[in-house]
Amino acid sequence: xxxxxxSLRALQDWYAAQCDGQWDPLSGIRIGTxxxxxxxxxxxxxxxxxxxxxxxxxxxxxxxxDDWCHCRIRSxxxxxxxxxxxxxxxxxxxxxxxxxxxxxxAH
Numbered sequence: 001x002x003x004x005x006x007s008l009r010a011l012q013d014w015y016a017a018q019c020d021g022q023w024d025p026l027s028g029i030r031i032g033t034x035x036x037x038x039x040x041x042x043x044x045x046x047x048x049x050x051x052x053x054x055x056x057x058x059x060x061x062x063x064x065x066d067d068w069c070h071c072r073i074r075s076x077x078x079x080x081x082x083x084x085x086x087x088x089x090x091x092x093x094x095x096x097x098x099x100x101x102x103x104x105x106a107h
């Protein structure tokens with residue numbers, strides 16, 4: 001449970017750092033559900049320092065039908081889709097990439 005709270009806190013902190021005091025209902029972070037079942041995560045990167053940064057697509061398929069995830073960037077949006085037990089995993093994939101991309105941009 002602690003890792004889940006830490007991942008969500010880190011995502012909240014990342015989002016807060018991107019905000020400029022104005023809310024744009026067309027951008028931001030969207031978490032939804034799939035009918036497969038599973039989760040979707042969409043993070044608009046267009047007005048962040050991550051826009052245009054390279055991301056290596058991630059596709060993982062485990063042994064059972066619910067054990068999977070797929071992360072990619074399309075049109076400056078980080079998109080992740082996953083089985084019902086992997087929302088924290090795709091958040092962690094995003095955060096690891098965001099931290100590494102920011103670190104590389106600073107050098």
